[in-house]
Amino acid sequence: MNYILSDGYQREDLFPFTFTRPVCEIRVGILTIREKWEKWLGTSVSSLTEEYLSEKFPLEMGKENVVINGSYLPNADLLAAIQSLKKGEALMDQDQYIAYGTEDAKTPFNGDDYALIPHTSDSLTIKHTWDIFSKNGEALQSDFDLLTKGRKSQPISSTNQVLKPENIFIEEGATVEFSILNASTGPIYIGKNALVMEGCMIRGGFALCENAVVKMGAKIYGPTTAGPGCKLGGEVNNSVLFANSNKGHDGFLGNSVLGEWCNIGADTNTSNLKNNYAEVRLWNYKTEGFARTGLQFCGLMMGDHSKCGINVMFNTGTVVGVSANIFGSGFPRNFVPSFSWGGASGFTTFLPKKVFEVATAMMERRGMQFNETEARILEHVFELTQKWRNY
DSSP states (O other): OEEEEEOTTTGGGGTTGGGSSOGGGOBOSSSBHHHHHHHHHTSOOEEEOOGGGTTTSOOOOOSSEEEEETTBOOOHHHHHHHHTOOBTEEEEETTEEEEEEESOTTSOOOGGGSEEEEOOOOOOBOOSTTHHHHTHHHHHHHHHHHHHTTOOOOOOOTTSEEEOGGGEEEOTTOEEOSOEEEOTTSOEEEOTTOEEOTTOEEESSEEEOTTOEEOTTOEEESSEEEOTTOEEOSEEESOEEEESOEEOSSSEEESOEEEESOEEOTTOEEOOBOTTOOOOEEEETTTTEEEEOOOSBOOEEEOTTOEEOTTOEEOTTEEEOTTOEEOSSSOOOSEEOTTEEEETTEEEEOOHHHHHHHHHHHHHHTTOOOOHHHHHHHHHHHHHTHHHHTO
């Protein structure tokens, strides 16, 4: 059987992160959603996504395909139900499909064409941007159990102060010295060749993925994830960084999500709680209004390739699009469109040519190349997001 992860119904509710990736490439817990399904299914999966993303994330079809809604995270019950699906059957969560069997994955799903099988699932779902951090603890525990089952951690250095060492797993090549690791509130996973510098205080759940770094003296509250190649410093609470993003200096980041190739300047702070303790609302691209989150704590949502300078202050519930550059004193507004340049005093357009120069320089620092495929995706996002820069 060939398995495919689709964007389902949730793509627009997950902007700005899904401007530049399929839903299944969102990282929550330790792994991306795609990586989770590949581990559970024991095979590779491809993506059914927007045409402009398909060059980077190609669709691979077989004679028999099962298309899975990429906003659903796997568990044992859901896996069994999906693996038992036959062609012409669809697993349904009320009026939304979870998965369906088909010969042609490119044909849009129509429930009238399928035998509908109701399924009540306790699987985690990522249907809103704030689900990424608010459900990160559960996803992290599930990934930790999956990745460490039957395996033995590398030794924990005696220079560290440790609570609940059985909930700590250190991969080959990782270094952790002279730090405090408290895994009583959740697991701590230190990925391959990751580095925790001296004097850090880490309270689980926490995932530091491959080649990521925690800078000296950092204070990390779980559940927090730093994806591959990320850098963390200062104070971080219940946040997710996808990959190759930096929050390397003093300042507070809380209840937030950063995409890839973001950079947070020194002494930048995010507010994650309103002064009146009211429910936080976040900008929603689909409705072009502010959506109720049901959360009292919610900080910053920042899309890929966005940056901010030193001492920037973000209001509670701020959404920053793709390839924005924010600087200066004062609070910028709590919706910053993609390809914006400026701050509290106003914004101009950050032209793609300049965006590409910054992206090239940042990626070269990590030994990676900003290529034509990446450029075409960003050019498309520039056009898609034009109307919001005119607000």
